Amino acid sequence: MGNKILSVFDFDHTLAKVDSFVLIKKDNKIVKRLNPAEFAGYELEQGEEFDFREFNTMLKNPKIIKRNFKVLVKQLEKSRKNPRGSRKVTILTARGLVLPIRTFFNSIGLNPYVVALGSGDPQHKADWIEEQISKINGYDTLYFMDDSKKNIEAVRKMLLNYPEVISTLKLVK
Numbered sequence: 146m147g148n149k150i151l152s153v154f155d156f157d158h159t160l161a162k163v164d165s166f167v168l169i170k171k172d173n174k175i176v177k178r179l180n181p182a183e184f185a186g187y188e189l190e191q192g193e194e195f196d197f198r199e200f201n202t203m204l205k206n207p208k209i210i211k212r213n214f215k216v217l218v219k220q221l222e223k224s225r226k227n228p229r230g231s232r233k234v235t236i237l238t239a240r241g242l243v244l245p246i247r248t249f250f251n252s253i254g255l256n257p258y259v260v261a262l263g264s265g266d267p268q269h270k271a272d273w274i275e276e277q278i279s280k281i282n283g284y285d286t287l288y289f290m291d292d293s294k295k296n297i298e299a300v301r302k303m304l305l306n307y308p309e310v311i312s313t314l315k316l317v318k
Contacts, residue, residue, distance in 0.1 A: 151284035155291035168196035267299035
């Protein structure tokens with residue numbers, strides 16, 4: 146493999162804070178509202194279910210997390226300057242829709258590749274990244290930034306199958 150770099154960034158609470166909550170429903174009634182940080186550590190109780198409807202609308206009051214956003218912008222600039230296919234920068238979100246995030250980025254003059262998984266399952270992020278690594282001419286270097294310890298651990302575990310991949314996994318607070 147010839148040094149192909151994949152940079153993957155989570156969106157909510159990693160690149161920006163947005164006024165969106167994960168709702169907890171029980172018996173079809175909303176019983177709790179969790180911000181993304183609270184959601185990351187929440188275990189459903191008997192009869193409860195997650196409701197992500199607030200994440201399927203345009204972003205409410207997005208505020209950039211400057212320190213992390215600078216890293217994204219730097220990666221996007223490097224990607225533009227390198228030969229096609231040698232670097233890929235992706236926003237990988239648990240959200241179900243790409244449009245709200247793409248619209249946000251377009252409004253500030255950026256156009257990163259956005260993938261909406263429609264799932265909060267950490268394994269789904271690990272699976273998507275693994276798919277990129279395991280392709281013919283796949284990526285041999287991974288940079289992954291996320292605010293969820295569970296997502297970081299799922300990716301770390303998956304990478305055990307790819308000891309040749311150079312990786313930096315950054316858990317942000």
